Amino acid sequence: MIGSQQKFIRLTLLGAVASLLAACAQDRGPAPILSVAQTSCLAEPPLTAAKPLMLSAEETKPLEFLISGTSSCLETTEGVRSLFELVQLPQSVAPFSVRVAAVPSSTGLFAPQLTFLDSDGLPVRQISEEKFVFRGPKLTASALINGDERYLLIASNPEIVGDRSQRTSSVINQYQSGGPIYFTVRTGSEFTKSVTYSHGGNVTITARTVDRSLDAR
Amino acid sequence: MRRFFVVALFVFLAGCATYKSVPFEQSAAQPIKRIGLLSPALPNEPTAFLATTVGQSFGIIGAIVDASMASSRASSLNTILTSNKFYIRQEVESSLTAALEEQGYEVVLVNATRTSKRDFIQTYPTTDEPVDAFLDVIVPGYGYASAGIGSSTPWRPFAWMKTRLVRATDNAVLMREDIVYNRLTDQRDDTVTISADPSYQYADFSGLEYNSAQSAEGVRVAITETSNTVGKLLK
Numbered sequence: 289m290i291g292s293q294q295k296f297i298r299l300t301l302l303g304a305v306a307s308l309l310a311a312c313a314q315d316r317g318p319a320p321i322l323s324v325a326q327t328s329c330l331a332e333p334p335l336t337a338a339k340p341l342m343l344s345a346e347e348t349k350p351l352e353f354l355i356s357g358t359s360s361c362l363e364t365t366e367g368v369r370s371l372f373e374l375v376q377l378p379q380s381v382a383p384f385s386v387r388v389a390a391v392p393s394s395t396g397l398f399a400p401q402l403t404f405l406d407s408d409g410l411p412v413r414q415i416s417e418e419k420f421v422f423r424g425p426k427l428t429a430s431a432l433i434n435g436d437e438r439y440l441l442i443a444s445n446p447e448i449v450g451d452r453s454q455r456t457s458s459v460i461n462q463y464q465s466g467g468p469i470y471f472t473v474r475t476g477s478e479f480t481k482s483v484t485y486s487h488g489g490n491v492t493i494t495a496r497t498v499d500r501s502l503d504a505r
Numbered sequence: 506m507r508r509f510f511v512v513a514l515f516v517f518l519a520g521c522a523t524y525k526s527v528p529f530e531q532s533a534a535q536p537i538k539r540i541g542l543l544s545p546a547l548p549n550e551p552t553a554f555l556a557t558t559v560g561q562s563f564g565i566i567g568a569i570v571d572a573s574m575a576s577s578r579a580s581s582l583n584t585i586l587t588s589n590k591f592y593i594r595q596e597v598e599s600s601l602t603a604a605l606e607e608q609g610y611e612v613v614l615v616n617a618t619r620t621s622k623r624d625f626i627q628t629y630p631t632t633d634e635p636v637d638a639f640l641d642v643i644v645p646g647y648g649y650a651s652a653g654i655g656s657s658t659p660w661r662p663f664a665w666m667k668t669r670l671v672r673a674t675d676n677a678v679l680m681r682e683d684i685v686y687n688r689l690t691d692q693r694d695d696t697v698t699i700s701a702d703p704s705y706q707y708a709d710f711s712g713l714e715y716n717s718a719q720s721a722e723g724v725r726v727a728i729t730e731t732s733n734t735v736g737k738l739l740k
Contacts, residue, residue, distance in 0.1 A: 385528050418737050421697045430528035455700045496525075500677040502627060504525055 320396035320486035321357050322450050324371060329363035335409050338376035338439055343384055343495045350492045351375065355398060355444065357488060362443060370401070371487045372443035377433060383498045384433055388442060389426040391490040392481070397453060398489030401445040402429055404437040412436055417445070425455065425481070432498065444487040454482040523695055529670060529680035529739050537679065540610045540670070541636035543617040543626065545597050551586055551648035551724065553578035553660075553710065556689050581714055582648055589721035593728075597644060597666075600729045604736030605640070615639065625669050629676065636673050642735075643667040647724060649713060652689055659706040660713050662723035663687040664731045670739065684734050686727040697738070699730050 337360075342349045359371045377386065390398035402415040413434070420429045531537060553575065586593075602612045613634050617626055625641045646665050652658040663686055670680035687701035705723025707713040713720045 387526075387528075416740065418740055421734065421737070422699070423695060423697055430526060432528055432530040434530075456703075498527055499525060500527070500679070502625070502671070502676055502678065504527075504678060504681070 320449075320484040321371070321444075321488040322484075322486065324361045324369035324444075324487055325357065326361045326369075329361035329369055331363065331365075332409060333360070333362065333372060333374040333405075333439075333441055335374070335376075335405075335439065338374040340376045341378055341386070341440075341493055341495050343378035343380050343497065345497050350494045352490070352492045354490050355442075355488045359488065368446050370444040370446055372441060373491070374405075375440045375442065375493060377438055377440055378495055380497070383500075384495055385430055385498050386433060386440065386493060386495045387428055387430040388440070389423070389428040389492045391492060392425050392427075392483045393489060395483060396486040396489055397427060397483040398491055399445045399448045399451075399485035399487070400427070400429070400491070401443050402431070403441040403443070404431075404434075405439040405441055406436050407438045409439065411441075417448075422455070426492075427453075433495075440493070442491060442493075445485075446487075448485045449487055451485045452482055453485065454480060456480045524667075524681065524683060526683075526695060527678055527681040535637075535672070535674075537637045537670075537672075538611060539613060539634075539636045540605055541613050541615040541632055541639045541673070542598065542601055542605070543615050543629075543639055543641050544619070545594070545601075545642040545644055546619050546622045546624075547593050547597065547644050548622065548646055550579055551582045551593070552646050552650070553582045553648055554646075554650040554663075554689075556650065556652050578710055579648070581710075582720075585714065585717045586721050586724060589718050591721045591725060593644070593647065596725060596728045597642065597732070600732035601640070601642065601735060604732040605739065607733075608736045608740050610739070617641075625667075629671060629673065632673075638673055638679060639671045640735075641669045641671060647728060649710075649720070649724070650687065650689055651710075659708050660710055661687050661701040661706045662720075662727040663689075663701070664724070664727035666731050666735065668735050668738075680739060682735070682738050684731050684738075686731045697734060699734060702726055702730075 339351060339353065341351050353373055355371050355373055359373065361369050361371050363369045378384070388400060388402055390400050400420070403411050404413040406412050415429050415431055420427055422428070555575065598614060605612045613632065613636055615630060615632055615636070617630055619626060623643065623645065625643065629639050644664070644666055646663070648663065649660045650663045651660045665685045667683050668680070669678060671677070672679055682697055683695070684697040684699065686699040688696065688698045702723070705719065705726060707716065707720070
């Protein structure tokens with residue numbers, strides 16, 4: 289009995305330490321980038337530098353990258369600057385969608401603006417800011433791809449860089465005893481995370497075929 | 506008690522169930538202008554869900570005590586909502602209609618016969634007024650939820666909608682999204698999640714009961730914000 293109690297206490301402590309370590313180990317990532325410091329920026333993205341995106345039926349091959357302070361930058365004729373990456377979309381006869389997700393670090397979240405380009409690099413469609421929604425901690429936008437869209441320009445949105453977003457999440461912890469007496473203790477807690485929209489940050493992109501049948505999950 | 510466990514499990518798992526999201530894109534060839542909003546699938550009553558309780562550590566006896574307390578809270582919440590003229594069908598239909606009209610759609614309410622409160626309709630009805638698409642909505646749960654006991658885990662309103670837009674002419678799924686307002690766990694990334702408005706939170710359930718009108722307004726806000734997000738996703 290005493291042994292099982294000790295084992296339970298040990299497990300509980302281990303669980304608590306593991307939770308703390310997990311919290312510490314969360315991706316700290318880069319600090320928010322609030323201005324673009326490069327000495328010179330491009331007027332348009334070079335198509336040859338586009339990162340290829342693979343198409344999957346199950347969203348198993350995400351393309352992941354970090355937009356950092358040393359990433360390439362774009363500058364409009366009005367002098368507005370943003371950091372960017374260019375993605376080459378897969379070619380497919382079947383309809384497919386892409387989802388772009390900005391993954392928060394401990395203090396920052398990439399402020400995305402998405403523009404689809406044709407094969408000549410000319411903009412054909414922009415995803416409106418309203419289409420961005422949170423899925424868990426990630427800020428995401430999804431879109432079906434039209435036939436003439438060949439590239440996706442993922443650039444920072446200077447209009448919202450510096451704004452803050454605050455989200456509250458709950459955590460349910462479960463600790464189980466070992467030994468002859470088995471019992472479970474569950475505790476609930478919550479934390480509030482505040483992040484600043486940034487010119488840089490972690491981004492993941494997935495492309496997946498779209499199933500329009502009523503039987504799809 | 507069985508109903509409590511089913512509802513509790515659904516609420517706890519809100520957003521955990523995986524589904525394949527289908528983003529909506531307005532088609533130039535077959536534009537969607539008029540949407541038939543089907544009678545939504547709704548739960549029988551609101552939920553007052555406490556994710557972690559002392560009773561959970563005490564097996565079946567604890568579960569029975571928990572079920573009794575949860576049933577009492579749900580009943581109290583139901584009284585709060587009805588006494589403040591909150592009727593879930595009316596709230597869901599009116600907020601979704603407003604959200605869709607805000608995006609420029611014409612909305613027609615369509616009576617639908619459902620065989621299940623958990624599944625989308627498989628055969629869509631014919632309508633007197635022609636519609637371009639049907640919006641099929643399931644509300645698995647709504648009410649208040651708390652992650653645990655204590656003032657650090659307050660009670661907040663929650664709402665969960667599963668939505669599917671289906672083209673009337675060929676039953677093609679044009680949009681499929683799940684949206685949860687105040688999801689208790691924030692780890693899975695498929696469900697669209699909305700943070701709860703901190704104006705409507707209570708350190709304990711008695712505070713929620715005491716501020717009856719504001720508590721009911723909190724659930725109304727949860728339903729409205731969830732509906733507005735459906736509208737955004739159909740922009």
